[in-house]
Amino acid sequence: MMQAVNYTDVVFILLATALVMLMTTPGLAFFYGGLVRRKNVLSTMMQSFVMLCLVSLQWIFGGYSLAFGPDVGHFVGNLSWFGLHGVGMAPNPDYAATIPHQLFMVYQMMFAVITPALITGAFAERMKFSSCVVFCLLWTTLVYDPVCHWVWGSGGWLKERGVLDFAGGIVVHATSGISALVCALVLGRRKGYPGHGIPPHNMTYALLGASLLWFGWFGFNAGSALAANEVAVSAFIVTNTAAAAAALVWMAIEWRVIGKPTALGGATGAVAGLATITPAAGFVAPLFAVVIGVLAGGCCYMAVVLVKQRFEYDDSLDAFGVHGIGGILGVIATGLFAQKAINPAGNNGLFFSNPSFLNTQLFGVFVAIAYAALLSFVILKAVDAVLGLRVKDEEEVMGLDHTQHQESAYTLID
Amino acid sequence: MKLVIAIIQSHKLDEVMKALDDKQVYLKTVTNVLGCGRQKGDTEVYRGVKEAGNLLKKVRLEIAVNDNYLESTIQAIMNSARTGKIGDGKIFVVDLSQCYRIRTGEMGPVAIG
Numbered sequence: 001m002m003q004a005v006n007y008t009d010v011v012f013i014l015l016a017t018a019l020v021m022l023m024t025t026p027g028l029a030f031f032y033g034g035l036v037r038r039k040n041v042l043s044t045m046m047q048s049f050v051m052l053c054l055v056s057l058q059w060i061f062g063g064y065s066l067a068f069g070p071d072v073g074h075f076v077g078n079l080s081w082f083g084l085h086g087v088g089m090a091p092n093p094d095y096a097a098t099i100p101h102q103l104f105m106v107y108q109m110m111f112a113v114i115t116p117a118l119i120t121g122a123f124a125e126r127m128k129f130s131s132c133v134v135f136c137l138l139w140t141t142l143v144y145d146p147v148c149h150w151v152w153g154s155g156g157w158l159k160e161r162g163v164l165d166f167a168g169g170i171v172v173h174a175t176s177g178i179s180a181l182v183c184a185l186v187l188g189r190r191k192g193y194p195g196h197g198i199p200p201h202n203m204t205y206a207l208l209g210a211s212l213l214w215f216g217w218f219g220f221n222a223g224s225a226l227a228a229n230e231v232a233v234s235a236f237i238v239t240n241t242a243a244a245a246a247a248l249v250w251m252a253i254e255w256r257v258i259g260k261p262t263a264l265g266g267a268t269g270a271v272a273g274l275a276t277i278t279p280a281a282g283f284v285a286p287l288f289a290v291v292i293g294v295l296a297g298g299c300c301y302m303a304v305v306l307v308k309q310r311f312e313y314d315d316s317l318d319a320f321g322v323h324g325i326g327g328i329l330g331v332i333a334t335g336l337f338a339q340k341a342i343n344p345a346g347n348n349g350l351f352f353s354n355p356s357f358l359n360t361q362l363f364g365v366f367v368a369i370a371y372a373a374l375l376s377f378v379i380l381k382a383v384d385a386v387l388g389l390r391v392k393d394e395e396e397v398m399g400l401d402h403t404q405h406q407e408s409a410y411t412l413i414d
Numbered sequence: 415m416k417l418v419i420a421i422i423q424s425h426k427l428d429e430v431m432k433a434l435d436d437k438q439v440y441l442k443t444v445t446n447v448l449g450c451g452r453q454k455g456d457t458e459v460y461r462g463v464k465e466a467g468n469l470l471k472k473v474r475l476e477i478a479v480n481d482n483y484l485e486s487t488i489q490a491i492m493n494s495a496r497t498g499k500i501g502d503g504k505i506f507v508v509d510l511s512q513c514y515r516i517r518t519g520e521m522g523p524v525a526i527g
Contacts, residue, residue: 192428397425406459412448412471 005091006098012228013099013107019219020110024117025049027216031209031271032121034202035264035317039399040125041201041409047120047132052113054133055140059109060084066145068095068108071155076146094154096226107223108148111168115144115176121317122180123187123389125198126396129404131387138379139179143372147175151364162357163364164338164346166235167224169279169330170368177275177324178369179376180315186380187389189314191396198316203263210267214243217274221281231343235281238289239274245293246273246300253301268322272300275326276333283338283346292333300325328365335361415510415526416484418477421449421503422495427473433494434477437486441526443476452500472503478510480523 029048033041055063062082069077081087084105092101116136123132148171150158158170165171192198200206221239225232250269251261276296277289284292304321315321335358338349348354383389390396395403402408422430427444434442448469458465479487488505496502515525 402456402458406457408458408471412446 004098005089005100006227009096009098009227010100010103012232013096013103013223013226016219016223017103017107017110019216020107020114020223021052021216023213023216023220024052024110024114027209027212028114028117029209030205031213031267032124032317034205034207034209035121035200036124037198037399038201038410039401039408041205041401042407043129043400043404044120044124046129046405047124048117050133051117051120051136054137055113055116056109058137058140059105059112063112063140063145064105064108066141067112067148068105068153071149071153074150074155074157074160076149077153095152098227104226107226111172111220112140112144112148115168115172116140118172118176118319118323119180119183121319122183122315124316125400126187126190126390128388128391129400131383131389134387135379135383135389138383139376142379143175143179143375144171147171147368147372150368158364158367161364162347162360164283164334164357164361165279165331165364166282166334166346167221167278169275169327169334170365173275173278173323173327174331174365174369175327175372177320177322177327178373180319181313181324182373182376183380184313184315184320186377186384189312190316191393193314193316194309194312200264207263207267210271214270214274217243217278221278225282231282231345234342237286238281238284238292239277241286241289242277242293242296243270243273245290246270246276246297249294249297250301253298268304268318269297269301272296272322272326275323276300276330278327279330280334280337283334283343285337285339285342288333288337288351292330292337295329295333296326299329324369328369331361331365332358335359415513415523416479416481417508417510418475418479418484418487418491419506419508420475420477420491420495421447421472421505422475422491423497423502424471424473426495426497426502429494430475430491433490434487437483437490439477439479439483439487439490441477445474445476447472447474451504470501478513478526480526 025048029045033045036044062079065079065081066077069081072078087101087105089100091097091099096104116139150156151165151171217239218236222232222236225235247266247270250265254265255261273293273296277292280292300322303325304318336349336351338346339352340346340348347357350358449472450469455468456470458468491505513525514521
């Protein structure tokens with residue numbers, strides 16, 4: 001018998017899909033675009049924009065099938081859903097029993113779009129556009145799609161072990177964050193870093209982008225309930241709560257340490273809180289979301305300000321410090337604070353007398369980041385051998401807008 | 415008293431500032447400017463339309479110096495702004511007939527320093 005479609009759920013997930021799209025462009029594009037120098041703003045925004053175009057097609061052709069298609073050895077989906085063959089309007093009860101299978105597909109597509117776009121923050125202002133495109137397509141196919149299958153796909157081995165990731169703490173943020181770190185290390189630093197400050201060229205863009213990310217994140221997290229129900233409401237509330245707490249904590253630390261709270265600190269803290277609550281949303285109570293937000297603000301601040309400056313790697317826009325650390329922390333926090341009272345389909349964490357679940361979470365996130373880091377390294381080396389990763393020194397100096405796209409973002413006179 | 419006007423490559427500004435600091439030349443005005451020299455500008459493409467002969471973005475420094483600082487100021491800029499390629503810019507030196515410091519009303523060489 002065909003499953004019944006619930007049209008309230010259809011409306012909700014359609015809107016949530018559009019919200020997640022909004023996170024990549026304009027959200028992430030403006031967040032990252034504002035943080036780079038004037039000469040690189042277009043190339044940085046292009047890296048997000050082109051991800052929307054590329055992964056949209058990758059997902060239709062094979063990506064969705066690799067991630068969610070019929071299981072092969074608990075590792076990856078097979079290609080039988082190539083071109084969306086067999087993915088129709090009837091719900092697939094393995095994933096979402098009340099919405100058309102195609103709606104679940106397109107909702108997941110937007111997650112696959114934003115994940116490689118997050119990585120671009122690590123190699124901003126110095127990677128060749130061609131290499132960026134090839135790297136991100138390979139990364140989506142070889143890293144995102146399998147890890148997505150492990151955690152969310154029917155038959156995936158981490159899912160079967162009981163690893164819980166509500167909206168993508170492992171699948172999206174931990175994998176992209178650790179890969180961002182590998183990119184920063186393999187590509188090397190921008191010219192002049194460290195030493196010269198490389199100041200953001202448009203802080204209002206950065207704040208606009210961060211705010212749009214926050215807005216879109218309601219689609220990301222609440223939408224991951226895949227139905228307009230109580231779990232979605234719970235996820236919505238803890239998402240907002242953690243973002244607010246993390247932003248305040250970040251600003252409070254700055255106030256104490258450097259004497260003034262900064263706008264960029266608040267925005268970065270909010271994004272850290274959002275990334276951290278992502279795996280836990282839908283499993284935790286609002287007061288624990290405050291705790292998660294406080295941890296996110298503190299830990300990501302340390303990663304971005306202290307650890308990065310100590311080791312002097314050029315994770316230019318802090319994709320690792322915010323998304324990597326946030327995602328890993330959130331997966332662990334899920335193992336601590338999850339409770340079945342919030343979501344019967346979830347689990348109880350350490351604080352609800354189930355310590356073994358924490359081990360499951362730790363194992364899940366460790367395996368995912370190890371795999372993502374290794375594969376990212378291999379892909380980068382392969383792309384480097386064929387195309388080269390970095391623009392020439394003089395191109396980097398002139399700016400990527402002019403040298404990669406033959407455009408400039410701003411004119412000086414009309 | 416001289417006014418030194420230097421047109422340099424935008425990306426060389428940091429190095430030039432540092433070189434000037436080393437010579438204890440701290441007071442300056444910096445602006446973004448457009449111009450073209452022998453390079454004849456640059457080409458950009460918008461929706462397939464080539465915009466040839468675009469003016470290039472440069473940075474202009476204006477530095478008022480007393481005569482005994484002139485040589486070191488010019489050498490500092492020359493050495494730090496040079497890449498050896500076309501487009502490195504120019505330095506103009508003009509006589510400065512008077513200088514006033516608005517806050518104190520001082521004038522002449524003492525107002526420059």
